Amino acid sequence: MLKDLFPKKKRYATISPPSTARDKSLEGIMNKCKRCGEILLSKELEKHLKTCPNCGYHFTMTAQERIAVTFDEGSFQAFTDSLVTENPLEFPDYLEKVEKAQSLTGMEEGVLSGIGTIAGYKAVAAVMDASFIMGSMGSVVGERLTRAVEQALDRRVPMIIFSVSGGARMQEGIFSLMQMAKVSAVLARLAARGGLYISVLTNPTTGGVTASFAMQGDLNLSEPGAIIGFAGRRVIEPMIRQKLPDEFQTSEFVLEHGMLDQVVHRKDMKSLLATVLSLHERGGRG
């Protein structure tokens, strides 16, 4: 599958400077922590992997940033494809919305995938991006995730999915819903063959993504303060006619209720992943 790779171009190997078009909070050099209000220099924020050194708040990362802080420098080779989003429902203004997201993010769709090493251990990863229509899952996202898992299967390498998603992409209707079944089916195949799958749920992971692959990991990990849930707070509150506690659906809440294995600070995520991969060497090192 060499043609699927970028063997020479190490596009995602270094932390790319955040583009101002994408992240207004990083405009210039000053940033304000969304939780404690601390003013942070961009450099300082980068050094702390986009977490607040004062209160530990985890800022949202783009898919490229996530890859850069997770994989060994220069090791990540992106899988390429030429998948193009279509409009099967002929949903009004949908393709315009996609084009807008494309120009805003510089991405073709809401997930990147590829293979690389984490502290020397090989892994295939698919990384969602919240800035592309809220990381929602349509046919292209589902197909890309599926192909990435198939790569993990073919190469006998562990699979890691970093989720961040508002859930299904409504404009693709039933096709979006069925991507949950498709990705689950390929993960079932990976599981049947003894392949390791690590799911990292990042802020926010909700709806159909939580109700499918994000909760199907051999390990389900998350970051502090990430919102994880099926139905959103705004749906539940009117239904039960009461206000939900602040900690509702945070990763700590979800950990406490037994749906996650660990909540891991971003600075410790890479080493934890490396340890877990090292404990699965037979399935892990191709």
Add this chain to the structure above:
Amino acid sequence: MAVELPFEKPLVELRSKIEELKTFTEEKGIDVSSEVAELERKAQELMETIYKNLTPWQKVQIARHPERPTTLDYIQGICDDFVELHGDRSFRDDPAVVGGIARFDGYPITVVGTQKGKGTKDNLYRNFGMAHPEGYRKALRLMKQAEKFRRPLLCFVDTAGAYPGLGAEERGQGEAIARNIIEMAALRIPIVVVVTGEGGSGGALGLGVGDRVLMLEHAWYSVIAPESAATILWKDPALGQKAADVMRITAEDLHRFGIIDEILAEPFGGAQRNHAQMIATVKEAVARSFRDLMAIDYGALPDRRFDKYRRIGVYGEGMQ
């Protein structure tokens, strides 16, 4: 017609007019039988016009009709020796999901499905057919049991969606549905799914992964209920009708898309008008589906199912 739907109003009015005329005839002894006949012909015409041109939104209303057969009606109608089994063995029994073992077409099967109530009291007990995580976990327990005993699995889907509530979230609604989907993909037994009314989102898919998916003619199945879609898209739940039109949620749409395998014709005007006929149609289609699937080596079914779902998705693929 005990419960009338809004779009049936003209028909109901015409019918009551006919009744009036008939009473008039009896009371006054004046013969208006030709007028009555004419009106009855009109009523028939109107019925044809309405029911042969149902809009997606009208279908949604039929799919939600309180007098439609429920999962238990289908189970009791098509199976013998139904033994209901309760509980997820870890938290509680969820009455919004029913299941058990039964004899179907002469062989044992496992059957599960979401269960709506009949009347207000029963609906409160059944939580209007909206399952909690323990409902999905009960279903999964029965599915795994079916696999152990190599029994085919029949799933009925009729739910507005999985219940969005505090307890449901605490107990892992997302995890429960996710687990069912991945486990159903891997079950080494034939699975037939029948969407009988509402196919609401992940809550439906949590019982909806199968080798053959059948759908009743007026049922709807979508990533999200029309009213919820309207809330998100236009911040107005009252625009459900508009959402129903754009979301492509009818059996006809889904069959054209290759998402479902077969549309089951409903009695004229909807399943609620003739339970026996609807149940017979479901029985025949399920029996035929199982006959085909039971001829296949059960060990090969997960791969076949994978191929079926692997193909779903619409995207372009340009030049590299």
